[in-house]
């Protein structure tokens with residue numbers, strides 16, 4: 001009796017459900033580097049390198065813990081380059097009598113797993129992924145019968161479930177559930193921004209970097225310098241470092257954007273969380289502990305914990321609720337092709353150039369850059385949400401479809417028709433000027449409202465509201481915006497719209513095919 005345990009590249013946790021309650025003497029753990037996964041979109045080079053390196057280190061750690069591990073490398077000549085092909089081969093190689101696996105986090109992968117029993121001809125047990133705080137069943141139960149599924153209410157349930165930042169009488173610590181009103185400080189120069197720890201590549205990572213350069217050299221993004229944490233120990237170090245150097249200011253400067261400061265006080269832990277090197281609950285407990293010790297204020301700690309037990313869990317629930325239709329939603333009928341500037345960063349709009357340049361270099365941009373610069377631009381310009389979503393899936397090191405897609409299609413592009421966001425996340429140049437230092441060195445003038453030198457965010461913003469007047473003018477949260485629009489003279493309204501149209505005509509559609517299969 002041999003049980004085959006395929007472990008996927010985002011399941012790198014020794015406490016994974018499929019590795020519990022099994023006799024390791026009768027099991028083979030299968031780890032597979034396959035071309036199909038590395039190229040179903042042409043992921044950023046850093047992302048591929050991170051996943052392969054973390055997988056190789058995880059395989060070594062499992063072996064050190066007594067597991068028998070079968071590790072299939074990408075350049076193994078017999079590699080079929082698909083999960084199913086490799087499971088089939090390994091099952092034969094080890095004369096496996098059953099398969100035990102944890103449900104893939106993405107719809108596409110789960111569909112493949114569901115076919116394994118029939119394709120291999122042995123039973124295949126697909127276990128729930130209990131690394132999340134809220135099971136999919138529990139999420140369905142929460143969602144059932146509700147008119148709207150807003151994150152805030154879900155989050156409160158998760159606070160009560162976990163007991164994080166809760167008083168013994170079930171009231172929230174600090175007397176409020178949410179301290180976001182304290183979390184809107186502008187960027188400030190002269191602050192002591194922390195420098196994230198660099199994890200220099202060891203021989204395993206160096207091998208992977210060589211492989212990625214050779215096989216994926218034409219993918220988007222810079223491969224080196226590569227300083228990401230790739231082991232559980234390094235991930236724990238990165239967590240400790242975040243808690244001690246950044247958490248206390250995380251809240252205040254959460255929405256700020258600053259040239260040359262790619263991380264500000266953000267944690268950069270998303271890739272460790274999404275691949276299993278860290279668990280969401282341990283990260284949140286570490287943050288709550290810092291609050292209890294008096295090392296970080298409530299607005300920072302509450303804001304940080306909300307991102308993880310609130311937004312992250314909620315996005316996963318929303319993804320599985322609406323897949324596979326979610327992927328093709330386009331409620332605002334946005335059809336403009338993705339412009340080439342998303343790949344090159346060649347644009348006179350400094351905020352876009354900075355955010356895209358940083359993305360190319362680091363495979364990272366923080367939440368407000370993603371939402372209020374890149375996503376905001378895509379939404380205002382009416383870019384096709386599927387092309388936008390593919391771009392986000394390619395370029396960020398933490399991009400896995402279950403979390404990328406609801407953030408892009410739902411939160412950022414309103415393409416789900418408002419299931420996730422109660423109003424579109426749109427802002428004019430004034431927002432970007434307030435929250436960043438980008439406008440000071442921009443070719444465009446953020447104070448000009450119309451004309452060739454006006455910040456395109458100013459004209460696109462009003463053009464968007466005018467284009468979608470029927471849908472949004474009755475939204476109570478947008479009443480003030482429309483009240484302002486209606487106060488403009490017809491001539492001024494025309495100016496806004498024609499300046500927007502002139503700008504949109506300058507966008508060249510992407511031709512380089514960065515996102516698609518090679």
Ligand SMILES: Cc1cc2nc3c(=O)[nH]c(=O)nc-3n(C[C@H](O)[C@H](O)[C@H](O)COP(=O)(O)OP(=O)(O)OC[C@H]3O[C@@H](n4cnc5c(N)ncnc54)[C@H](O)[C@@H]3O)c2cc1C
Nearest residue numbers: 266267268269270307311312367370371398399404407412
């Ligand atoms: C358009 C768009 C696309 C995004 N794509 C992804 C993606 O592909 N993968 C991804 O993990 N996150 C995505 N996010 C959410 C968020 O921007 C990133 O999780 C965050 O920027 C990661 O950086 P960090 O670890 O420094 O986060 P921090 O700011 O330090 O936040 C802490 C943690 O909270 C979680 N988190 C915060 N916001 C969200 C959110 N909206 N949804 C889910 N988790 C959240 C992350 O796990 C993150 O590590 C996206 C957001 C937008 C607006």
